[in-house]
Amino acid sequence: MTDPLHAGPRPPFHTPEQSPPGLESKMEPRPDFGESSYVGSGKLQGKAALITGGDSGIGRAVALAFAREGADVLISYLADEESDAQVCKELIEREGRVCVAVPGDICEEAHCNRLVATAIERFGKLDVLVNNAAFQMSHKDLGEITAEEFDRTFRTNVYANFFLCKAASAHMRPGSAIISTASVNADKPNATLVAYAATKGAIQNMSGGMAQLLAEKGIRVNCVAPGPFWTPLIPSTMPPEKVKEFGKQTPMKRPGQPAELQAVYVLLASDQASYISGATIPVTGGVPFI
Numbered sequence: 666m667t668d669p670l671h672a673g674p675r676p677p678f679h680t681p682e683q684s685p686p687g688l689e690s691k692m693e694p695r696p697d698f699g700e701s702s703y704v705g706s707g708k709l710q711g712k713a714a715l716i717t718g719g720d721s722g723i724g725r726a727v728a729l730a731f732a733r734e735g736a737d738v739l740i741s742y743l744a745d746e747e748s749d750a751q752v753c754k755e756l757i758e759r760e761g762r763v764c765v766a767v768p769g770d771i772c773e774e775a776h777c778n779r780l781v782a783t784a785i786e787r788f789g790k791l792d793v794l795v796n797n798a799a800f801q802m803s804h805k806d807l808g809e810i811t812a813e814e815f816d817r818t819f820r821t822n823v824y825a826n827f828f829l830c831k832a833a834s835a836h837m838r839p840g841s842a843i844i845s846t847a848s849v850n851a852d853k854p855n856a857t858l859v860a861y862a863a864t865k866g867a868i869q870n871m872s873g874g875m876a877q878l879l880a881e882k883g884i885r886v887n888c889v890a891p892g893p894f895w896t897p898l899i900p901s902t903m904p905p906e907k908v909k910e911f912g913k914q915t916p917m918k919r920p921g922q923p924a925e926l927q928a929v930y931v932l933l934a935s936d937q938a939s940y941i942s943g944a945t946i947p948v949t950g951g952v953p954f955i
Contacts, residue, residue: 669950673697673895675919676910680900685802687901689721689749696895698726699924700756705733708935712736713788715780715833717771717825718798720750722896723846726923727795727930728764729756734931737763739784741798744768749897763787771798772820777828785836793934794833796826796845796868801861803903815860822864823871830875830886839883844933845872847888849949865890869945876943885942887933892949895920916951 719740912920947954
């Protein structure tokens with residue numbers, strides 16, 4: 666039996682500060698992505714998945730879990746994250762599954778279309794889309810947020826989600842699933858993450874609409890809403906004083922580890938969730954999500 670209060674490291678943290686997008690390999694402590702704990706049982710046997718931001722953090726944890734459940738995976742990531750992506754690719758291939766690693770910027774619709782086309786070309790199908798990649802920056806003053814940064818946040822988090830859902834749904838068969846990473850910020854926006862929080866609310870709302878629109882095609886659409894999770898996004902986008910105490914504000918007094926999200930994504934991708942669509946599942950360490 667696992668005590669949730671001590672299932673992961675607790676602050677204070679002394680990880681090195683990084684520039685965006687950040688690398689998992691430079692974090693201390695390293696995030697737990699389930700390499701030594703996640704055990705598959707064939708829930709996704711024979712399925713093909715596309716995961717954005719699949720190189721590290723939540724994306725890597727989901728990719729590994731999907732592979733251990735029997736799925737082949739395409740991971741999307743920025744070129745600066747190549748070293749993390751190769752680690753993830755090796756992990757998936759070690760499970761005997763195919764991993765296709767594709768660098769590029771999902772802000773551009775053409776790249777999103779290429780990702781879907783590549784998945785269809787390599788796997789012959791696409792059963793699961795996980796919209797996980799995200800961009801955020803932290804600001805204490807509204808005047809610090811430039812139009813360029815605001816635009817990049819929405820293009821990465823919202824536009825890319827729409828581009829990928831549009832392209833993927835054209836190929837998906839009944840029983841397929843789309844899962845988007847929302848956030849506790851969709852319900853409880855952080856004052857220092859104005860642009861990011863707004864995108865997460867948009868993702869949750871858009872997913873609810875798509876769930877209704879795509880139901881007749883037999884495609885389910887859901888969200889996962891993490892609370893504070895220990896990923897490269899944190900030391901690369903937040904001030905050191907916040908990173909040091911990250912997650913302390915939750916009832917469990919610690920951030921979540923990517924491994925603690927794996928089971929939720931697997932459930933939503935699996936046939937066991939056949940009547941779950943239009944839902945948002947919060948994983949927040951005790952923070953109410955209403």
